[in-house]
Amino acid sequence: MIPIAYNVRSVVQRPVSTxxxxxxxxxxxxxxxxxxxxxxxxxxxxxxxxxKQNVIVLRKGADSELSSGLGRDVSSIIAxxxxxxxxxxxxxxxxxxVYVLVPLxxxxxxxxxxNVVARGISDQAxxxxxxxxxxxxxxxxxxxxxxxxxxxxxSRFPHTGIGQSIRFAGRDWTVTCxxxxxxxAFESEIWGENEQFxxxxxxxxxxxxxxxxxxxxxxxxxxxxLQADKRxxxxxxxxxxxxxxxxxxxGRILSFLAIMITTIMAVGAVxxxxxxMYAAIASRAPEIGVLLxxxxxxxxxxxxxxxxxxxxxxxxxxxxxxxxxxLNGIVTSTTNWSSFSExxxxxxxxxxLLFVGLVxxxxxxxxxGFFPALRAARLQVVQALR
Amino acid sequence: xxxxxxxxxxxxRHKLRSILTIASVALALFLxxxxxxxxxxxxxxAQFGGARRLVTLNATGLVFPLPLAYGNRIKALxxxxxxxxxxxxxxxxxxxxxxxxxxxxxxxxxxxxxxxIVMPADQKQAFLQxxxxxxxxxxxxxxxxxxxxxxxxxxxxxxxGDWTFTIDGVYHxxxxxxxxxxxxxxxxxxxxxxxxxxxxxxxIVEIDDPSHAPQIAKAIDDMFRNSSxxxxxxxxxxxxxxxxxxWGNVSFLMSTIGLAVVFAILLVTANAMMMSARERxxxxxxxxTVGFSDRLLFALVMVEAGALALTGAAIGLGGAxxxxxxxxxxxxxxxxxxxxxxxxxxxxxxxxxxxxxxxGLVPALRAARLPIVQALRKVE
Numbered sequence: 001m002i003p004i005a006y007n008v009r010s011v012v013q014r015p016v017s018t019x020x021x022x023x024x025x026x027x028x029x030x031x032x033x034x035x036x037x038x039x040x041x042x043x044x045x046x047x048x049x050x051x052k053q054n055v056i057v058l059r060k061g062a063d064s065e066l067s068s069g070l071g072r073d074v075s076s077i078i079a080x081x082x083x084x085x086x087x088x089x090x091x092x093x094x095x096x097x098v099y100v101l102v103p104l105x106x107x108x109x110x111x112x113x114x115n116v117v118a119r120g121i122s123d124q125a126x127x128x129x130x131x132x133x134x135x136x137x138x139x140x141x142x143x144x145x146x147x148x149x150x151x152x153x154x155s156r157f158p159h160t161g162i163g164q165s166i167r168f169a170g171r172d173w174t175v176t177c178x179x180x181x182x183x184x185a186f187e188s189e190i191w192g193e194n195e196q197f198x199x200x201x202x203x204x205x206x207x208x209x210x211x212x213x214x215x216x217x218x219x220x221x222x223x224x225x226l227q228a229d230k231r232x233x234x235x236x237x238x239x240x241x242x243x244x245x246x247x248x249x250x251g252r253i254l255s256f257l258a259i260m261i262t263t264i265m266a267v268g269a270v271x272x273x274x275x276x277m278y279a280a281i282a283s284r285a286p287e288i289g290v291l292l293x294x295x296x297x298x299x300x301x302x303x304x305x306x307x308x309x310x311x312x313x314x315x316x317x318x319x320x321x322x323x324x325x326x327l328n329g330i331v332t333s334t335t336n337w338s339s340f341s342e343x344x345x346x347x348x349x350x351x352x353l354l355f356v357g358l359v360x361x362x363x364x365x366x367x368x369g370f371f372p373a374l375r376a377a378r379l380q381v382v383q384a385l386r
Numbered sequence: 387x388x389x390x391x392x393x394x395x396x397x398x399r400h401k402l403r404s405i406l407t408i409a410s411v412a413l414a415l416f417l418x419x420x421x422x423x424x425x426x427x428x429x430x431x432a433q434f435g436g437a438r439r440l441v442t443l444n445a446t447g448l449v450f451p452l453p454l455a456y457g458n459r460i461k462a463l464x465x466x467x468x469x470x471x472x473x474x475x476x477x478x479x480x481x482x483x484x485x486x487x488x489x490x491x492x493x494x495x496x497x498x499x500x501x502x503i504v505m506p507a508d509q510k511q512a513f514l515q516x517x518x519x520x521x522x523x524x525x526x527x528x529x530x531x532x533x534x535x536x537x538x539x540x541x542x543x544x545x546x547g548d549w550t551f552t553i554d555g556v557y558h559x560x561x562x563x564x565x566x567x568x569x570x571x572x573x574x575x576x577x578x579x580x581x582x583x584x585x586x587x588x589x590i591v592e593i594d595d596p597s598h599a600p601q602i603a604k605a606i607d608d609m610f611r612n613s614s615x616x617x618x619x620x621x622x623x624x625x626x627x628x629x630x631x632x633w634g635n636v637s638f639l640m641s642t643i644g645l646a647v648v649f650a651i652l653l654v655t656a657n658a659m660m661m662s663a664r665e666r667x668x669x670x671x672x673x674x675t676v677g678f679s680d681r682l683l684f685a686l687v688m689v690e691a692g693a694l695a696l697t698g699a700a701i702g703l704g705g706a707x708x709x710x711x712x713x714x715x716x717x718x719x720x721x722x723x724x725x726x727x728x729x730x731x732x733x734x735x736x737x738x739x740x741x742x743x744x745x746g747l748v749p750a751l752r753a754a755r756l757p758i759v760q761a762l763r764k765v766e
Contacts, residue, residue, distance in 0.1 A: 020657035027650030031643055038639070059546070066449060067476060067544040101447050112631045115448060169446050170616060201446065249485075253718065264417050265647050271410035272654025275403055279661035332639075335632035337720075340448070342632070 001300050002291060007308035010284070021276050022316040025361055028262065028269045029320025033357040034327050035258030037347040039251060045345035046247035046336070049184040050240035053216045054128060055083075057209040057226065060233040064246065064339045065099040065207045072096075074232045078209050083222035085212040087127050092211065095125035098197040099207035101341055102168040102190075107158045114342040115335070116153065117189040118168065120197030128212050131184065137162045137177030142193055148177040150187040152331065152344040166190070169200040185243070188333070188344045210239060246338045266364055273368030277309055281376045288376050289384030302377035309369025310362050317361025321354045389682075393689050396666075403662060404694060407655055411698025411741065412705065414651035415734045419706035419726050421644035424717070425637045426727045432630035434563030435622030437596035438467075439499065440603055442589040443625075445616040451585035452615050454577070459609060460591060465602045468592030470495035473576060473585065477540030477549060477569075484529060485719060488540065488569035489587070490576035499592050502561045509534070509555030517575050520551035523566035524558055525716070540569075545580055562723020563626065567716070591619070648737060656745035659691055663749030670753045671761030684754040691746025692739075699738030703731050 011018050050056075057078060062068035075096040078084065084092045098120030106112045123142065126132055140146035147166070154160045165172040173192060181187045198204060213219060223236040237245075281288070291301060328349035336343045397404045442460065444450035451473065461469045472491040479486070493514055497503060505521065513519045522532065532538060532553055539550045551571050559566050577584065593602050603619040610617045670683060678686075707726045709715075715724050 017657055017661060020653050024650045024654035024657075027646050027653070031646050031650075035643070061541060061543055061546055063478070063482065063543050101449055103447055113628050114632070201450070253720075261417060261421070261643060261647070264413050265650065268410040268413035268417075268651040269654055271406040271413075272651065272658055275406050275410075275658030276654065276661060278400075278403060279658060279665065282665060283661075332635055334634040334636060342634070 002296055002304040004304075004307060004311075007304060007311060010280075011308060011312060014280070017276060017280070018312055018315070021273060022312050022319060024269055024272060025313050025316025025364055026319030026323060028265045028364070029317050029357045029361050030323035031265060032258070032262040032360055033320065033324035033349060033353055034347070035254070035261065036353055036356075037324065037327055037349045038332070039254035039258055040350065040353065041345045041348040042254060042334075042343070043244075043247050043251040044348055045183060045185050045343060046243045046251075047240070048131070048182055049186055050238070050243035051129065051131070052238065052240045053085075053213050054210055054239035055213060055219065055222060055226075055236050056239045056242050057211075057234050057236050058207075060227075060235050062235070065097075066101070066340060068099075068207045069202075070096070070206045070209060070232075070234065072204065072206075074234065075206060075209055077229065077231055078211060078226070081211075081222070081226065083214055083218060083225065085214040087124065091124065093124050093128045094209060094211040095122045095128045096194060096206040096209045097121050097125070098194045098201060098205075100169075100197070100201045104157050104166070104168065107156055110158075114157075114333070115340060116157070117339075117341045118147075118197065118201075119189050119191050120194035120201075121191050122194055125191070125210070128210055129181070129186070131182040132179055132186065133181075134177050134179045137175075140176050140192055143196075145171055145173050145192075145196060146176045147173045147190050147192040148179050149175050150189045150191075151178055151180045152187040152333075153190065154178055156333070156344065169197075171200060183346070185336075185343050185345075188342060246336065249338050250334070250336055262360075266360070270364050270368040273309065273313070273364065274372060277305070277369050277372035278375070281305065281372050285379060285384045288379050289381050292379065292381045293385070298377040302373045305373035305376045306366060306369050309373065310365040313361045313365025313368070314358065316365075317358040320357055320361065324349055324354075324357070389686060389689075393686060393693060396686075396690055397693060400662065403658070407658060407694050408698040408701065410651055410655050411695055411738070412702035414648050414655070415699050415702030415737065416706050417647045418644050418737065419703050419730050419734055420710075421640045421647070422730045422733070423706070423710070423724060423726045424640050424721065426730060427721050427724050428630050428633065428637055430723065430725070430727075431563045431721075432627040433623065434561060434626050435624075436499075437599075437621075437623075438593050439622040440591040440593060440599060440606075440619055441622050441625040442591060442606055442617050442619040445607075445618040450615070451587055452589065452617065454584040454586050456610065456615075456617070457586070457589065460589060460606055463602065463605055463609070465594050465598050466591055467594050468495065468499050470499050470590045471573065471586035471588065472496065472590070473573060473587035474544075475540075475542070475549075475571075475576065476544050477542050479530070479538070479540050482541075486526060486529075486567045486569065487565060487719075488571070490573040491570055492573045493570075496570070496590070499590055500564070502559055502564050503557045504560055505555045505557040513554035516552060516554050517572055518551055519554035520569050520571040521555040521557050522553055522570075523564075523568045524556050525566040525714070526569065527556055528714070529567070538569075545576075547579075549579070562725070565722045567719050567722070590622070652737075652741050652744070656741065659694065659745040660749055663687060663753070667752075667756065667761050670756055671758050674756065674758050675762070680754040684750045687750035687753045688742070688746045691750070692742040695738045695742040695745070696735075699735060699741075703734045707731065 058068040059070055079092045079094045087093050100118050101115040102118045103113045104116045140148055149160045159166045162175055165174045219238050226236045327347040329346050331344055331346045333342055333344040444452050470492050472489050475488045475490055477488050513521050536553050537550050539548050599621050606619045607617050716722050
């Protein structure tokens, strides 16, 4: 085998050309990782929103909370259902919720309006959803116009500090606390008491009812029982599945974009890499002739040049990872068109994604280096040495 | 012109290399044009809106309706010349995978306020007289294979039940922002089926003069300020723009990616072009010996670089310009009126010129300054 040191030294011999090629590959890898990190972050935020132990009940046929509506009678039927878990105080863990969108002006540009979710919850909601943590302040008191604001909203919308008041639905609401929800979409919501929200929004109607299952494995049974109940027409979804499905449309668009853009980019970069390797090999024909004369087999020459190409690509890949890393955690927001609400989420650059980026770089290097390396291996010694 | 063959011969010597270079430039500019078009299309959609049309919504939010009774009070205001109303329906067709907008409108007045919706007079007449009729944008005909006169059943997601409509007409929007994937049906029929709830999702108000828009909008909102449903009125353009801003910073992301793409591919390409020029040191020395001037050689190398860059650009930009209309692309309904703008083509061409300079200048200068004796020594 030809020592790898030969390739490494050759690469170092032409620093400008190597740097340009590696930088090109690096940018492709960075865009690849960045776009997947975006799609990843969005899906993760919504996937984490739902819990496997919870069931969300909507009116039959409704594909989002926005288009659903359930009366108080449904809420009492569900509260009495034997599949519902009970809390420490022996009350059923059920939260009948009002779900509405309110237009709020953003902090940095008050002409930009976002549709923010205002969720009217019952007292049990804090227990039904076990990933909610109040970071600051006190829960809204029952019977008062008070709200708790998700942590992702506080920096992007004005008047969301504790003690301040936000205005929507023609009333002022005092902010009494901030909460986090493990990075999920709940963090982009405003929570208040359902009995307070009902009269100012849509009247005596809930949009969804979420409850904790007594036995998480018995979901199908609970679903069948609820949907067969003649007193109401509802659909029951596992909460985790429901939110995963809400993320599907936009998640798919983002992944599709990521793959399409990077494929085209990668093809362009591979073409460039092929050219660079051909030019490198053409200028090193005498060297290759010497190698062959020394007795190295043609296939070792092939492997050697493939390794060289892959080496440049790996440098590029590592560069790309470094370019993409600062993206991790950056918060961006867009409208989730399935629910029509604004969701904030962060880019998620995971170790797996970085690894995939590196593999992608190596693949570009090997594909780009193959034909030039083949030519190198097939050089006629006499001709090459002339 | 007599050097044309020389340039051509030079390009043809490494056919594969020239083709790959052209192809990667073409891909870079194709992507650039596509991404920039997403941004320009979204910006164009935000600019849509008749100057004389205002939109009145419920101030509480997009999903809250307004009483139908507001119509007459708005109409009576001075400066208001026309009025129509509509309600979002959100029905689902089939498995719901192919989403399209559908809403109920007061047909007669709506079609008067929107001359952008164009269809044959007999179809329009048929629709106006058919209470359970609907008109659809021409794209839906292709997407679902529907025919004129056919019955189509939507499942209500907000308003329960199966709703069957007869397709009475197919319209063509003269402004792409209207959308050619919309189903429109009668508000009166809608209102009847939901039990005469008397609601309108939004009002479209036509005014006599665009310059009166702020006063009239304020007059409408003042009129309902202390009622059960306060309103928020703005120009149609503001209404459209608010939808565009819902994407957040997607357009910023797109342009960043577009820049990274162009930069990455151009780096690699410029590098390849410079390497190939370096190989020809001996040849250039020979040309100089034969009597080619420094200036001429500089020009020849630049022309060669330019030929590669501009051919690639022409293929990439032209491809984008031709491909999208050919496949009737609208970004799964999110980008109605997707179009590669002329400004995109011009910027793309400038990028190609930049590439020509970046990749040609160094080799061309080297060629012009090459000392013959030294160069020829290497050739043997």
